[in-house]
Amino acid sequence: MPDDSDDQLKQGTGFTRRGFIATIGTGAVAAAATAATAEAKTQGAELPDGAEMVRVALEINGRTHRLLVEPRWSLLYVLRERLGLTAAKLGCERGECGVCTVLVDDKPRYSCMMLAVESEGLKITTLEGLMKGEELGVVQKAFVEQDAFQCGYCTPGQILAVEGLLRANPSPGMEEIRQGVSGNLCRCGAYAHIFKAAGRAAELKKLEGGRG
Numbered sequence: 456m457p458d459d460s461d462d463q464l465k466q467g468t469g470f471t472r473r474g475f476i477a478t479i480g481t482g483a484v485a486a487a488a489t490a491a492t493a494e495a496k497t498q499g500a501e502l503p504d505g506a507e508m509v510r511v512a513l514e515i516n517g518r519t520h521r522l523l524v525e526p527r528w529s530l531l532y533v534l535r536e537r538l539g540l541t542a543a544k545l546g547c548e549r550g551e552c553g554v555c556t557v558l559v560d561d562k563p564r565y566s567c568m569m570l571a572v573e574s575e576g577l578k579i580t581t582l583e584g585l586m587k588g589e590e591l592g593v594v595q596k597a598f599v600e601q602d603a604f605q606c607g608y609c610t611p612g613q614i615l616a617v618e619g620l621l622r623a624n625p626s627p628g629m630e631e632i633r634q635g636v637s638g639n640l641c642r643c644g645a646y647a648h649i650f651k652a653a654g655r656a657a658e659l660k661k662l663e664g665g666r667g
Contacts, residue, residue, distance in 0.1 A: 511575045515540070517594030524571045527543045530576050531555045531566035534581060542582035542611040553639030556612035563619035563638070584613040585618060593663060594656040601654035605643035612639050617653045621660060627653070 470489035501654045508523040524533055531548075534540045534557070543566050548586065550568040557566045558580035585592030591599070594614050604610040613636060620627055620635030627635060641649065 461640075465564075483649055509572055511572055513571065513574055513579060514577070515579045516581060525527050525569070527574055528571045529567055530557070530569040530571050530574045530579070533571040534566060540581050540583055544608060544611060546608075551640070552609070553612045553616065554609050556614055556615040556620075556639060558619050559620060561622045563616045565638075580615070582614060585614070592618075593659045594621070594652070597652045597656035597659055598649075601652040601655055603645060603648040605645050609639060609641045609643075613649055615643065617649075618658055620653065625660060626657060629654070 487558070507526075510521070510523055510524055512521045513533070514520075515534070518536060522533070522537060524537070528537075531543055531545065534543050535545070543557055544554040546552040546567070548567045552566045553565065555565055555567040556563050558564070559574070559577050561578070561580070578588075582595075585595060586594055594617050597617075598604060598610065598614055603613070616636045616639045617632075620632065624631060624635075629650060632650050636649060636653065
């Protein structure tokens with residue numbers, strides 16, 4: 456049976472149903488393109504007046520990355536948004552929570568508080584750098600064994616804090632462990648398990664000859 460709805464719609468509005476749908480589709484594409492352009496602008500596509508891109512070479516997880524950065528970009532931003540190393544998390548962005556912790560010359564540092572340009576010439580280690588291919592590193596294994604996480608958001612930073620502690624002090628006591636992770640907050644309150652994991656990681660490192 457013929458469908459004359461297109462003809463009826465055209466008589467009343469000047470549009471056919473097919474034409475109307477095509478117009479809506481075109482509008483949606485245009486809106487999406489406009490939104491994408493706006494998003495690019497808000498994410499710093501345009502430099503502040505007088506600012507220039509700077510060429511840096513960053514040594515991360517034993518590999519040198521050469522890239523252009525804005526002077527204002529934090530190390531955390533470059534790790535996540537430019538290099539795809541997303542283990543370091545975005546949290547408070549003011550050096551209080553510790554979820555962005557990485558190792559800089561083997562010492563725990565908040566990557567949200569470091570500029571990428573000041574990281575040149577330093578040895579940076581992220582959680583990805585503790586892996587051996589697909590195999591977990593020693594501290595990561597200890598965290599799994601001791602169930603030292605709940606939601607897991609703070610876990611990468613906690614692991615890097617423990618790793619940094621053990622590189623400086625292979626045999627920490629409980630008070631030293633508490634102090635070593637004191638700059639990393641856990642909203643789930645899994646501290647007792649985190650402390651146990653740090654102690655277990657120290658034992659595992661000794662068994663493996665100190666290898667991470």
